[in-house]
Amino acid sequence: MVLQKETFIYFFGRITGFIFMYFLFTTIFYFILKLTDKFPTNWGYIHIIFITLLLILTGRLIKRWLK
Secondary structure, three states: OOOOOOOHHHHHHHHHHHHHHHHHHHHHHHHHHHHOOOOOOOOOHHHHHHHHHHHHHHHHHHHHHHO
16 A cells, blocks of 8 residues: 555654654653663653653754755
């Protein structure tokens, strides 16, 4: 099955995949930092979410700037 770029299923699949991979990366990143004691003890999962969102936004801004 070939998905055209204009279909709803294509956009839904891309967004769903991005969100799933984002939370998978964030969870793995959180556990790596927690196991190695690399962040303050009063930090939680929400702080790691903000850090990864900052990384994504920075990457998108640099990509846009380089165009």
